[in-house]
Amino acid sequence: MDNHTKNGETPAEKQHIFDNPDNVKKLLRIFFSSVVALLFIDIVYILLSENHVIHRHVEYEWEKYWSFYSIYGFVACVLLVLVSKYILRPLVKRKENYYDN
């Protein structure tokens, strides 16, 4: 962004937190690390519950598998986006003035 201002002009806008690409990168890095951390925590959780250190209440067998919820959440959202984009949108998309005339 151009920070040089002449007299009489309004001063350039102040830098906001995500104007700096480094901050965006930092945020993404934190996010990706926490995603990986969750995978590890799940392993620890499974080990602890199998050794009866903590009680784990599950309704279904598959909930016991490693990272069932992680994988389900990821696959669900990828499917959601792909179906919406490649199947639903071509079917239902019309011009903005479709209903106008």
Place this chain on the structure above:
Amino acid sequence: MTISHMPALIFMLGGLLIPLFRGKAKSIYMMLIPVVGFINLLNLPMGEHLAWTMGDFNLVLLNIDRLNLVFGYIFHIIAFITTIYILNFKDNVEFVAGFFYAGAALGTIFAGDLFTFFVFWESLTVGSVMLIWSRKTKAAQAAGFRYLMVHAFGGLVLLAGIVIHYSQTGSLEMAHFTLNGLASYLMFFGIGINCAWPLVHPWLTDAYPEATIGGTVFLSAFTTKTAVYALARLYPGTELLIWIGVGMAAFPIFYAVIENDLRRVLAYSLINQVGFMVVGIGVGTELAINGAVAHAFNDILFKGLLFMSMGAVMYRTGKINATDLGGLYKSMPWTCAFCIVGAASISAFPLFSGFVSKSMVMSAVAENSHLPGQGALVAVWLVLLFAAAGVFHHAGIKIPFFAFFGHDSGIRVKEAPKNMLIAMGMAAFLCIFIGTFPKFLYRVLPFATDYQPYTISHVLTQTELLFFSALAFALLLLGGIYPAEQRAVNLDADWVYRKGGRGVYALLANTLNPMNAKSESVFQRVIAWATRFFKDAGARIALFLSVNVWLMSGMKRKRLELKKNRLYNDVLQETLPIGMGAAIAVSFIILVFILT
């Protein structure tokens, strides 16, 4: 207890007086209505009140029990918050309609008989249509009209059900119904229209984004939740509801992904959330009903909060399409923060309100799926889990991301007005408070519960689900696969009556109108011929008879012509020699005499 204690009337009549006030007094008066209503509600004893006999009908205008009381609380709370939110608007119509609408919702949930229930149910439509029309745009007028048509139809279906039920049983009691006859099906479907069941849902996604900024917040709170209450009251444990609810939870999320208008995205996600409630009512166990009611309570808050934040964005920027927005966190940081709280709540993040109610419904479904013959509930559970991941995807990430972050639109505006921020702040506070201390909510649910949402397992699995949904969003966005927002209309079931209706109209116009025109031209031709014929019919008949006689008597050319002309003119000008008319009349009488 008198009729003035009815929560509905406090709102409806109180609202009518709003135009009498000005300035600060008006603001204070408007805030007082829900406060007075709430104090009144706290002092209402349990049980049936205000019984009223009208001819054969035994009406109960007010019935208080645990199921409707919790709806009563939240309706008052959201009415209070929304009132604060709309204080900076100046439209009396919107104010009066808003209070009338809130009052109608309260009247419906506290109704102790089907007739009172129906009267308030119809009032809901009146209030809500006014909130849509208050926007005063052409699109809002059209959407409001469609909304009115759909709800008028739904109301008639409900009424037909009630009338048949009354004629069969002689009872107007708000009892449990089972689907076993025309009456029960009609009432069920009538309520379903207000509940935005799949295929009859588009009144919601069509009209809510067209309403006024404050109107949409009101709308999101009452109509569908009143219907949820009605189903919980009249049809708990109806298995069909499980499947309807699953459909509601699943299909709108696909639409939400490709929708550009952010308030319409929220409208779709509203249906998705109501789907969880409907499933809960369908399962029908104490835990499931508690979950449905708790989720309705929370949804009113977080959906209201999300609509308020988008309303604030619209108020400041005049825009609401994702394609036009972005980067607003810079100029509207508070609105952004409140929106994120709403997004976290609807996504059911631990410590936010959605978490403590959605998990009740999920647990209830899972528990019941182990019962004999209930194996299909496993599929229900899996779809709900899919829907839970999906809601985070569009309401949790898409809404805040496209409005406040993402591509910087360059729009620089002022932060939302103070009253709006206070309203959003209150809703955000409640979302976090309920999410953190769910006991306060659990205490007012219809059934006593010791449900524990905060187990290690719940928290960990839900966090995994949400973080990996977010991961999918991040990767798809960075990879350029995430569908770009586009200015477009997405067809939905309302196509049937928007385009299809026009098609029927065109069909009628193209078949019936030409037939009409054809008939008219034939008719006109007949008339024209008849006019010409009857103009001198008398003279021609006289000529026909006379000329034959004259010819036989040997009359020839010139003389014949002369006679013909004279007779023709005499008949037309009625200058026949005296006696001729009388002779004709007499011969006519003789003729009649002979013939009879």
